[in-house]
Amino acid sequence: MVKAVVLGAAGGIGQPLSLLLKINPLITELGLYDIVNTPGVAADLSHIATPAKVAGYLPPDDGLKKVLTGAELVVIPAGVPRKPGMTRDQLFSINAGIVKSLATGIAEYAPKAFVLVISNPVNSTVPIVAEVFKKYEGVYDPKRIFGVTTLDVIRASTFVAESNGTPGASADVVVPVVGGHSGVTIVPLLSQSSPALETPSGETPDAFTSRVAALVKRIQFGGDEVVKAKDGAGSATLSMAYAGAEFASKLLRAINGEKGIVTPSFVALPDGGKALAEELKTLAVQANYNEELATLEYFSSNITLGPQGVDKIHPIGKVSDEEAKLVVAAVPELATNITTGVTYIAEAEKNPKL
Numbered sequence: 001m002v003k004a005v006v007l008g009a010a011g012g013i014g015q016p017l018s019l020l021l022k023i024n025p026l027i028t029e030l031g032l033y034d035i036v037n038t039p040g041v042a043a044d045l046s047h048i049a050t051p052a053k054v055a056g057y058l059p060p061d062d063g064l065k066k067v068l069t070g071a072e073l074v075v076i077p078a079g080v081p082r083k084p085g086m087t088r089d090q091l092f093s094i095n096a097g098i099v100k101s102l103a104t105g106i107a108e109y110a111p112k113a114f115v116l117v118i119s120n121p122v123n124s125t126v127p128i129v130a131e132v133f134k135k136y137e138g139v140y141d142p143k144r145i146f147g148v149t150t151l152d153v154i155r156a157s158t159f160v161a162e163s164n165g166t167p168g169a170s171a172d173v174v175v176p177v178v179g180g181h182s183g184v185t186i187v188p189l190l191s192q193s194s195p196a197l198e199t200p201s202g203e204t205p206d207a208f209t210s211r212v213a214a215l216v217k218r219i220q221f222g223g224d225e226v227v228k229a230k231d232g233a234g235s236a237t238l239s240m241a242y243a244g245a246e247f248a249s250k251l252l253r254a255i256n257g258e259k260g261i262v263t264p265s266f267v268a269l270p271d272g273g274k275a276l277a278e279e280l281k282t283l284a285v286q287a288n289y290n291e292e293l294a295t296l297e298y299f300s301s302n303i304t305l306g307p308q309g310v311d312k313i314h315p316i317g318k319v320s321d322e323e324a325k326l327v328v329a330a331v332p333e334l335a336t337n338i339t340t341g342v343t344y345i346a347e348a349e350k351n352p353k354l
């Protein structure tokens, strides 16, 4: 018996994500919450003949409390999306408050739930959820809070498969994407792609290098590609819903005891980032980078999922010189993004109107 909840369920991501969760056989109850339209979305989905019992809730009459009570898995796609020309960080001023209020609800009504954060900027909203939870006795558990970076992983698989000339096989291509979820903080490790990125006969080393560089850029800025194409009507919704449902499904399978499920996610590092800092030092040498790097307390790494959530955080591992440079280049922005989220909650403590 698993109750899953979507907060922001009436939105561009929320609706298709709710559909995909409705057809997940591991979910027996699905709660949909938004500030608008959830009764309609729930009525619509309730006609699909799958086990999950669906109900929609709005803020009046304790809707957030009702939807969260008994929830084991909470997915948060609530908040505003980008328009062309915006960065994800520019969403912070609106989305930070939304995520803070929803995290407060989770801490109060579903303190043991696994929380999947989609709302941007993920590099800052995940620390917001963690900082809110830390204020409640016995609620914060870094193993249970996940920044969903699966869309970057899916883009990497799709684009690498296309580049290998096997577009139909993208689901079989596994590419770790580490760092965070915005621009240069998204670091695809194409050298670790399985199967490997192919070098067709006749391709010169220079041509291969520029193909890799173009692929990296496309994965890093895949979100912008969609924002531009949607021309003011928002950002990725359908591919994000697919990605969110895929991550939720992996986590549910791991909770049910399936072993060996490994996927990247932006999570808090249990040792405060010490192991990563050591690895980053080695990568800085590889990248010929001489400045001191900030210690990161959050990072998107490959993780093994288990019944408690995060079971094991994998090291970055062996990377190419170019990738070492990309990892190092991601650190300053990641550090700033993380601090922005943490500081926001500290300030909100002093000024409850935030």
Ligand SMILES: NC(=O)C1=CN([C@@H]2O[C@H](COP(=O)(O)OP(=O)(O)OC[C@H]3O[C@@H](n4cnc5c(N)ncnc54)[C@H](O)[C@@H]3O)[C@@H](O)[C@H]2O)C=CC1
Residues within 6 Å of the ligand: 007, 008, 009, 010, 011, 012, 013, 014, 033, 034, 035, 036, 077, 078, 079, 080, 081, 082, 091, 095, 098, 101, 102, 117, 118, 119, 120, 121, 122, 148, 149, 150, 151, 152, 181, 234, 235, 236, 237, 240
């Ligand atoms: N992590 C990732 O890879 C991705 C993240 N995103 C992010 O997901 C978020 C949502 O995007 P869309 O669904 O396209 O936006 P949208 O505007 O279509 O939907 C957002 C929904 O959130 C609801 N909402 C606003 N305040 C709320 C509150 N306090 N409580 C509950 N619901 C609330 C709105 O009513 C709306 O239905 C954005 O921040 C976007 O940047 C988008 C794509 C990928």
Ligand SMILES: O=C([O-])CC(=O)C(=O)O
Residues within 6 Å of the ligand: 081, 082, 088, 120, 151, 222, 223, 224, 226, 227, 235, 236
């Ligand atoms: O680009 C955006 O703003 C939405 C997003 O996070 C993505 O598509 O990766």
